[in-house]
Amino acid sequence: MTLNSERSRALGDRLRQARRAADLTQEALAQASGVGTEHVQRIERGAGNPTVATLYALSDALHIPIANLLPQ
Incomplete structure (x- = not known):
């Protein structure tokens, strides 16, 4: 399962x-x-389909709640 393009772009913008x-x-x-640069x-x-583990790793590195990355 992948994110739809609108949500992928919104996630990318938030990140x-x-x-x-x-x-x-x-x-x-x-x-x-610990996530690859690419x-x-x-x-x-907005071209990636990150796992929940990837989102947690990114939010931890940014010192923000994971919810801040997720589009509504």
């Missing part, structure tokens, strides 16, 4: 905003979270 607010590059977020890039473009 990008949170990463920029934390003053991190995509590479720094990837290193801090996967972070795909998620931000």
Whole structure:
């Protein structure tokens, strides 16, 4: 099962905003979270289909609740 394109884009936008607010590059977020740089890039473009574990890793690295990444 994959996210629909609207939700994928919204998730990517939220991740990008949170990463920029934390003053991190995509590479720094990837290193801090253990998620590959290319996967972070795909998620931000709305082309990725991250698992719940990936979302937790990203939210932990950003020090934000996972809910902040999830579109409504």
